[in-house]
Amino acid sequence: MSKNDSKYISKAVIRRLPRYFRYLRDLLSNDIMRISSKELSERMNVTASQIRQDLNCFGGFGQQGYGYNVKSLYSEISKILGVDKGYKAVIIGVGNLGKALINTPMFEKRGVKLSGLFDVDCDLIGKSFGQLTVMNTDDMETFCRENDISIAILTLPKTEVYDTAIRLASAGVKGFWNFSNAELSLPDYPDVIIENVHLGDSLMALCYEIANA
Amino acid sequence: MSKNDSKYISKAVIRRLPRYFRYLRDLLSNDIMRISSKELSERMNVTASQIRQDLNCFGGFGQQGYGYNVKSLYSEISKILGVDKGYKAVIIGVGNLGKALINTPMFEKRGVKLSGLFDVDCDLIGKSFGQLTVMNTDDMETFCRENDISIAILTLPKTEVYDTAIRLASAGVKGFWNFSNAELSLPDYPDVIIENVHLGDSLMALCYEIANA
DNA sequence: TAGATTGTTAATCGATTAACAATC
DNA sequence: TAGATTGTTAATCGATTAACAATC
Numbered sequence A, B: 001m002s003k004n005d006s007k008y009i010s011k012a013v014i015r016r017l018p019r020y021f022r023y024l025r026d027l028l029s030n031d032i033m034r035i036s037s038k039e040l041s042e043r044m045n046v047t048a049s050q051i052r053q054d055l056n057c058f059g060g061f062g063q064q065g066y067g068y069n070v071k072s073l074y075s076e077i078s079k080i081l082g083v084d085k086g087y088k089a090v091i092i093g094v095g096n097l098g099k100a101l102i103n104t105p106m107f108e109k110r111g112v113k114l115s116g117l118f119d120v121d122c123d124l125i126g127k128s129f130g131q132l133t134v135m136n137t138d139d140m141e142t143f144c145r146e147n148d149i150s151i152a153i154l155t156l157p158k159t160e161v162y163d164t165a166i167r168l169a170s171a172g173v174k175g176f177w178n179f180s181n182a183e184l185s186l187p188d189y190p191d192v193i194i195e196n197v198h199l200g201d202s203l204m205a206l207c208y209e210i211a212n213a
Numbered sequence C, D: 001t002a003g004a005t006t007g008t009t010a011a012t013c014g015a016t017t018a019a020c021a022a023t024c
Helices: A013-028 A039-042 A048-056 A068-079 A094-104 A135-145 A158-170 A199-211 B011-029 B037-043 B048-056 B070-080 B098-100 B139-148 B159-171 B199-211
Strands: A067-069 A088-092 A113-119 A132-136 A151-154 A175-178 A193-194 B067-069 B088-092 B113-119 B132-135 B151-154 B174-179 B191-198
Touching: A013 A039, A013 A048, A013 B199, A039 A048, A039 A067, A039 B199, A048 B048, A067 A068, A068 B088, A088 A094, A088 A135, A094 B098, A113 A135, A113 B067, A132 A135, A135 A158, A151 B199, A158 A175, A175 B191, A199 B067, A199 B151, A199 B174, A199 B191, B011 B037, B011 B048, B011 B070, B011 B151, B037 B048, B037 B067, B067 B070, B088 B098, B088 B139, B098 B113, B113 B139, B132 B139, B139 B159, B151 B159
Parallel strands: A088 A113, A088 A151, A113 A132, A151 A175, A175 A193, B088 B113, B088 B151, B113 B132, B151 B174, B174 B191
Antiparallel strands: none
């Protein structure tokens, strides 16, 4: 999707979608069936105008004089975010962070199916966490190809990230969620999506704010 | 610092500072002593103009015809980000994610001193991780007050986050790094800084990109 | 000095907000 | 119908990029 494409959605809008998703789920769980952009804007601390603009990038989900039906808006946003695709994911590197991710409801809530765990450590291989057993990274390409894995979660040391990602990309993995401090990019696989998580940057932004409060 | 203050630095700039910090450290570790905005821009994949604009928010760190001295620029940016403040932090909730954070070099690299661990679980209290022993959350206010704790890292269940944060804010904690899925805000403590980390949002943005590639 | 590269102003671009006609 | 609230256009605001004089 190019920047000049008529259907182009700006990065800023995309980054806000998951937040709408969360707020709408909250509304649903509180049995609120209907909401206006004004009321939602007050809850989310944004402008009503922004909400309407954002949603209208994808279609007219509301109804004049009424507002938005929470259930159907939630369902639309879920679809936009690919929740219904049922993407399958593997975790590469079952260290502390990898283990922390395994046990969260995060994946299930977002329609992502955690389908495999891999590590190089012989002491870990064969051990089970939740429903899954740690496999040898030697076998990850085969596994990803055979099981149609779309997402690889990289929670392994920085030094291994690039080579690992190349191997997985060649095995058909479409997106990487990279937690290692390395800034991953794969110029040979221009269609592969990379989401680099830099927790350290988030901590530093907090420190900046404290220092300059 | 208000938006109309003459020294106001935009959020966008602040969010980029940690990235400069990382790249400069990398340059330093590769013994690169000098860099122009042009060369740094190519490495970081941004415009040279943006780099010069960003840095000039804080002062004229460069030299015409020469560029920037990597060591001194790194040191300036460190100072801006509060690395030299030596902020002390505690982790509240020693679950998987809490444990994962304890063992990272993240804090040390950024001048933050991890100084205490707290949990409600009797089986965990008294156990050691690295240099630290898990304490009872009942004692966290006293500990934070006595040890001048600036940062609380919230890796505890969503349901406990708000009450815990209120208690800590009243004990002088200045900033919260919140990993629970709750969107924390503390209207009664307007000067307290809150950095909400939403890993799920990051995963969803990745899914969106995969779905719309 | 000549060449390089900054600091900074001006121009452009994009994102947010305001306004209001359309319409439920 | 009258009231409410959307979808959408226009206005504003802010952030990014371009340009260049200043200067090392």
